[in-house]
Amino acid sequence: MDKQENHAVASADRFRLLVESVQDYAIFMLDPAGIVLSWNAGAARLKGYAADEVIGRHFSIFYPEPAKQKMWPDHELLLAAQNGTYEEEGWRVRKDGNMFWANVVITALRDSDGTLTGFGKVTRDLTERRLQEEALRQSEERFRLLIEGVRDYAIYMLDPLGMIQSWNSGAQLIKGYAASEVMGRHYSMFFRSEDVEAGLPTKELRDALQQGRTEEEGWRVRKDGSTFWANIVMAPIRGADGTHLGFAKVTRDMTERSRLRNLEHSSRQMNEFLAMLAHELRNPLAPIRNAVSILQLEPAPSATVRNSRDMIDRQLSQLTRLVDDLLDAGRMTSGKIRIKPERVSFNQIVARAVEAARPGMDARTHVFKLVVPADDVWVNADEMRLVQVLQNLLSNASKFTPAGGAITLSASVAQGRLHVDVTDNGEGISPASMESIFELFSQGDGLAASRQSGLGIGLSLARSLVEMHGGSIWASSPGAGQGSTFSFELPGAEIQAHRTAGMDSDENRGLTAxxxxxxxxxxxxxxxxxxxxxxxxxxxxxxxxxxxxxxxxxxxxxxxxxxxxxxxxxxxxxxxxxxxxxxxxxxxxxxxxxxxxxxxxxxxxxxxxxxxxxxxxxxxxxxxxxxxxxxxx
Missing domain, CATH: 3.40.50.2300 (Response regulator)
Incomplete structure (x- = not known):
């Protein structure tokens, strides 16, 4: 063997050793029929077979069953023989039956006269890369579905020139355009004509590009020509290499929020006015009350003085109550009313409320009836505020019940909830007034209300206080002239048997007598x-x-x-x-x-x-x- 032949043999041996030692690639030879002729270390590691387990077997053992049924392995060899090489990615099977995603390259091998002598096959495990790509694809799909499903925000993409490239369902809902109507058009179509003439769209793009992000509020135009107050956020989008790809734009309809801000500002001004008015009214009330007290201490006044004194006292009490209502109205609308719930006796609360409302009922000769459980009722509430609720309901009933009418306050406890009804046979409530009966400054039917005193605050205040206790309040009436019932419920109530001092608790002589x-x-x-x-x-x-x-x-x-x-x-x-x-x-x-x-x-x-x-x-x-x-x- 000459020197050239020795060199060729040595080179072939080195190449064989190189191929056999490669660990990351399965490299093996097939005969023209697809029978495995060689097997490197990478093939053994990747596919799990030792060389003596696969040499001499058809390479289709590495394919899933559906691929073998379609004769796909033989088709791959045919394509490689026709084209010289064939490459694909697909699922392959290891010895243990597990699947992996493979990149496969099959090369046709021919001798010097072009006769097909076999195939060289290189397989690489790309499972990890495929999983990453699939995870990325799923992430992108979820993100796309998320953006598409958002309905409260208009989210869309612009190219570097401001042309619309994408359009979500929120954009269609807020702006009124379908995607087919806006894609490829310039986003300045959403600006008022005067804003376009002033160059605002161009400025917005320029500022976002220079500052990295812009946020502003302003008027925008819908498809129907109506305008809305919008919050707009725009940010540039760049590729991995820093190339400017376009802009992401998010728009939110703030019309309702803007209206609420204006209402809140007006409400604050009204509260400040009410507080100032109440304060100014209290200043002259104090000396008037002192003067009445002096007259009450005067010994043996004449009948005329006594009647005048008592009239002033009654009207002063009414005026003081109106001032208190004004203050509570201001506190209520500004959220400054606070409650301090504790375990209190509902029986005592009723007694205080009835005592406060009794003069008004007596003045109109109302027949009052109280129906409460025989045992003590305890409730988790702010005592002062709950007295206020009952007093307002009783005063309201007295106000709208004619002289000689009947008023009933009844209470019961069931499943830990206190239920209270204040019922009268007075003027009742029409269906039209039922909707607004608890609104601030509402006085129900105009004709009936015009004959009564008050500011229309009591019921609104009662509702707020009940709801602050975690309860609910409502009204019912068969109609005008047929009386009405105001009801409320509070949680945290219980009944306990009342026992009086000196009674033998071992004997059930309780106070249900x-x-x-x-x-x-x-x-x-x-x-x-x-x-x-x-x-x-x-x-x-x-x-x-x-x-x-x-x-x-x-x-x-x-x-x-x-x-x-x-x-x-x-x-x-x-x-x-x-x-x-x-x-x-x-x-x-x-x-x-x-x-x-x-x-x-x-x-x-x-x-x-x-x-x-x-x-x-x-x-x-x-x-x-x-x-x-x-x-x-």
Whole structure:
């Protein structure tokens, strides 16, 4: 063997060793029929087969079953033989059955006379790259779908000259154009003509390019020619090499927000005016109130002075309430009202509210009825503000209920929620007014409201306070002239059995006992009944003797509070008749009288048969002391 032949053999050996040692590529030889003739280390690592496991087998073992069924491996060899080389990417199969994404190059091998002697095959694992490309593609697709699905923002792309290149659904919704109507057109079509003449579109592009990002607000034009106030953000888009590719533009319709800003500014000015007005009104009210107090201390004023004094006092109280309403209206609209909820007695809240509203109801001779649970009701609330809610509802009912009408406040607790109704048989609410009855300064129907005093603040304030407690409030009415009901619910309520000092808690002598109050003075009977209800008793009232006897037969009361001086049938006569009824001897009877011990003479009514006696007006402390020492079942 000559020197040239030795050199050729050595070169061939070196090339063989090089190919066999390559780790990142599977390099192997096939005969013309596709039988594996050689196998390098990269092939063993990539495909998982040792050389003795594949040499002599057809290379189709590396293809998925669907590809083999379509005779694709043989088709690849045919293309390589025809064209000299063939390259593709596709799925291949390792020995363990796992798939990988491969780049495949098949080269036809021919001898010196052109006869096909086989094929050289190089395979590279591109699975990682494909996964990255697929992840990128999916990310781009998700981003595209995200942009396309955004409806509150117009998001679109411009080329470097400002021509529209993309258009999302939000852009169509805000500007009114379909994508086909804007693609390829200059974005200046969205500017007002005067802004275009002033060069604003060009300036916007230039500023974004120079500053890297611009944001502004201004008027823009929709397809229908209407204008809207827009917030615009524009940023240039650059390629990896820094080449300017265009602009990204985001537009948001701010018309409603701009309107709200203007309203908020107006609202602040109104609040400042109300606060100033209320402050200025309070200055003259203080000396007027002092003057009334001085007149009230004046001994033995004349009837004329007394009537004038009382009239001033009533009107001053009304004016003070209006000023307080003005202040609360300002605090309410500016969000300055705060509540401090704590566990409070709803019974006490009712008592305070009724006490405040009672003069207005008495002035119009309203019949007031209170229906509350016999046991104590506790609720998580701000006591002062909840009193305000009830007082406003009661005052509203009194205001729109004619003289002699009826007003009822009822309450119940279910599933931890307190439900309260204030019902009247007054002027009612028309369907047209129902929508705005809780709005600030609303006074319902114009004709009815024009006859009443007030600013239309009370109901709006009541709604705000109830909602701040996490509750809800609403109104209902069969219609004008048919009365109305204002209802609200609050969370965090519970009922607890009330027990009075001196009572044996081991014996269920609780305060659910039935009590009968009898007095021909309706206000006196109703007010005493209210107190007893708030103390936890079941109370029924009667305004004459015969009605009292009928009520006693029905309710079988444990106790009776009897007015002494009643027409037709006075207190002692009623008591004798009660004692004669079945079980009447067990009734605890209390005489309620306007005569004190110093006034008693032989000619006064006989108090024999009564178990106790209370002096009008009944003091709460005296009543509680009496009940604390009485066993009522």
């Amino acid at each position: 039935r009590v009968l109050v009898v007095d021909d003075n309706r206000d006196a009977a109703d007010s005493l009944a209210e107190i007893l209800r708030l103390l936890g008793y079941r109370v029924r009232t009667a305004y004459d003797g015969r009605t009292a006897l009928e009520a006693a037969l029905q309710d079988k009361p444990s106790a009776v509070f009897l007015d002494i001086g009643m027409p037709e049938m006075d207190g002692p006569a009623v008591l004798r008749a009660l004692r004669a009824q079945p079980g009447g001897t067990a009734i605890f009877a209390t005489a309620v009288t306007g005569y004190g011990a110093e006034d008693e003479r032989a000619e006064r009514p006989d108090f024999s048969g009564f178990d106790a006696r209370l002096l009008k007006p009944v003091a709460l402390a005296d009543l509680q002391e009496l009940l604390a020492n009485v066993r009522l079942a």
